[in-house]
Amino acid sequence: MDASRRTFLTFTAAASALALLPVDAAMGATSAAPGTATRPFEAARRPRLTNLAHLRFLLADVPVVASATHTTFGIEAQPTVRAPWTYADTDGAGGYRPVGGGTRDALTGYWSQGAYNADDIARAAVVFVREWKATGDAQSRDEARDVLRSLAFLQTASGPNAGRVVLWQQEDGTLTPSAVPVELPDPSDSAESYWLARSVWAFGEGYAAFRRDDPEFAAFLLARLHLCLDALGLESLSRAGQWVQSDGRRLPAWLIAGGADATAEAMLGLAAATEAGDSRSRTALQSYGEGVAAMSTDPARGWPFGAVLPWTGSLGFWHAWGAAAPEALARAGALLRRRDWSAAALSDAGRFTPQVLASGGPHNAWAPLPAEAQIAYGAHGRVAGALQASAVGGEGLRVLAGLAAGWFFGANTAGIPVYDAATGVTFDGVETDGRVNRNSGAESTIHGLLTMQLLDANRDVADLATSITGLTANTGLRVIDAETARLSPGCVVERPDGGAWTGEGNLSGGAYVRIPRGEWVEFDVTESGGILHGVVWRQAADAGEAEWEVLRGRRRLWKTRTAAGSTGDRGLTEADGMLVPELLGGDLPETAVTVRCTSRGDVRLDALLIQPRIASAVYSTRSGSAVLYANGARQDQRVPPLAPGTGRAYDADGSPRGNAAQSGKVRVRGTGFTVTRS
Known part of the structure; x- marks a missing residue:
């Protein structure tokens, strides 16, 4: 199970003291305990990285009884299905x-949420389907069948909620439509949801896989996929072509649960079914692809650097988990010959992913500044997106995929492997301070395995990923909080009683500076050639402007203005105003400068965001090092090497553009990237 868009993953709140350890303690435990992660063997010495052992350990036999609203394939002859437990805590040995999810009642044995959930059941089915198709393994085929039958039982088959899916199930097969704590929609099959979208994913891939092997079962899966589309046709698909307002921007009204995140995962199943010849899936894929593509951003305008936004409820929020949009758009764009969808995927993979890597990896939330823990779900999305986009772009995206996959082998905030090829365990995540959550629940296990399946199918990418042993340095986005800068006497530091969350994003440091008209805030900036973004918590009403000046001594190099209010129609967002970094324009010189923000109205200033002209990440590898250089400017750059090595320069779409080294410096194409290795 993953967090909602409005709650950020905090491992300290959910993990036991045993599971959450500092780096040194976690590394010590790794060497002693067989259930923890160790480095894989070299590619030539191991047949496959994918190991289903831990996922199979999580599988449970679940008894099911047919009712007027819930049944599954062959239930009379096989009244038992299989489902993965939601979580798995380390036992210390x-x-x-x-x-299960929630708390367990000592008398009934029921969990306040449930033992198993549709989200993980659907994604586990995808893992087993893909493993069977990749290897021909009969056990994986049987497991795929049993887990898909489990998912079908959770789908409401008749009545007013037909086609929708109940999220939670108890160990004895009893369904829990309303969980504690409450999750929306409530009951969980009363409206479309993430778990309905993921059911589309699983049923679509399952249908395509079983179509020739077991036509009767495939026909059942296709019928269940169409039942999903019936339900979606009453909600999101019924609004195809309609638009909503989000702080003045027109966004698609026909995304599942209001998000490109959920919709993109459904698109993966629809694409598989479309490739297998289902015309109804093709029609739905066309509609949803239009909606997800409409959530793309223009990297020329700065933040979020070409990413596809996940949620219509905020223009200043991107999250790593569920970020399947580039993968889905690249696959659907190639299938339906939509170059605009492919372009959106390439922008996310080739422009945004390098910024993610240079900022330290797949932090769970950019809200709007990168923060929070790193989890397998987020790392998998960067790998899958870059690999799928490489099919319509260039080979450089495969290199990015390899660097992104290095997260599983040590290129993370903890500096240790979080996937163990010997056991199939993927840790539940790492915190920003390097603590490791050594639990290994279904979601982490599944997305670790989905990544390993991609690596097994792309050995050049696997060779790079498994050669990585750590992230030794990175130079990504830097933030200077306004409250830490120089303030004129009339400025006031405000700390909202409700905390950092504004309803659409997080205030950096949990505070902002209110700048009355004529007052100012000054920042000292030492980055040579940095690219500036002002982070103003804009108000809904007209609040004047913020005037920005870049000064070297007493000389003003350039100035610009940004709005302090007038965000436009709030629309469906949760709060008035918005918190989105805004590109200021102009180049910074190679020397230190002062950046002054003067209020020409009523300015709520959160921070100054500095994007390096050349962002970078330096990885330690078994043979030396690998270095990523990402150019945020339009002009080609030549910079001193951060480590010895040779490599290639690439355009943002991954197209190779010659050798990296030139006259003792590293050449980085405008808006592109370069990777060197030694």
């Missing part, structure tokens, strides 16, 4: 114990 090198093993794991399965855990």
Whole structure:
């Protein structure tokens, strides 16, 4: 299970003291415990990275009984299905114990949420389907069948909620339509949802896989996929072509649960079914692809650097988990010959992913500044997006995929492997301070395995990923909080009683500076050639402007203005105003400068965001190092090497553009990237 868009993953709140350890303690435990992650063997010495052992350990036999609203394929002959436990906590002795969601009632044995959930059941089915198709493994085929039958039982088959999906299920097969704490929609099959979108993903891939192997079962899966589309046709698909307002921007009204995140995962199943010849899936794919593509951003305008935004509820919020949009758009764009969709995927993979890597990896939330823990779900999205986009772009995106996959082998904030090819365990994540959550629940296991399946199918990418042993340095976005800068006497530091969350994003440092008309805030900027973004918490009403000046001594190099208010129609967002970094324009010189923000109205200033002209990430590898250089400017750059090595320069779409080294410096194409290795 993943967090909602409005709650950020905080491992310290959910993990036991045993599971959450500092780097040194976690590394010590790794060497001693067989259930923890170790580095994989070299590619030539291991047949596959994918190991289903831990996912199979999580699988449970679940009894099911047909009712007027819930049934599944062959239930009379096989009244048992299989589903993965939601969580698995480390037991302190090198093993794991399965855990359900919420708290367990000592008398009934029921969990306040459930033991199993549709989100993880659907994604586990995808893992087993893909493993069977990749290897021909009969056990994986049987497991795919049993887990798909489990998912079908959770789908409401008749009545007013037909086609929608109940999220939670108890160990004895009893469904829990309303969980504690409450999750929306409530009951969970009363409206479309993430779990309905993921059911589309699983049913679509399952249908395509079983179509020739077991036509009867495939026909059942296609019928269940169409039942999903019936339900979606009453909600999101019924609004195709309609638009909503979000702080003045027109956004698609026909995304599942209001998000490109959920919709993109459904698109993966629709694409598989379309490739298998289902015309109804093709029609739905066309509609949803239009909606997801409409959430793309223009990297020329700065933040979020070409990413596809996940949520119509905020223009200043991107999250790593569920970020399947570039993968879905690249696949659907190639299938339906939509170059605009492919272009959106290439922008996300080739412009945004380098910024993610240079900022330290797949932090769970950019809201709007990168922060929070890193999890397998987020890392998998960067790998899958870059790999799928490489099919319509260039080979450089495969290199980015390899660097992104290095997260599993040590290129993370903890500096240790979080996937163990010997056991199939993927840790539940790492915190920004390097603490490791050594639990290994279904979601982490699944997305670790989905990544390993991609690496097994792309050995050049796997060779790079598994050669990486750590992230030794990175130079990405830097933030200077306004409250830490020089303030004129009339400025006031405000700390909202409700905390950092504004309803659409997080205030950096949990505070902002209110700048009355004529007052100012000054920042000292030492980055040579940095690219500036002002982070103003804009108000809904007209609040005047913020005037920005770049000064070297007493000389003003350039100035510009940005709005302090007038965000436009709030629309469906949760709060008035918005918190979105705004590109200021103009080049910074190679020397230190002062950036002054003067209020020409009523300015709520959160921070100054500095994007390096050349962002970078330096990885340690078994043979030396690998270095990523990402150019945020339009002009080609030549910079001193950060480590010895040779490599290639690439355009933003991954097209190779010659050798990296030139006259003792590293050449980085305008808006492109370069990777060197030694």
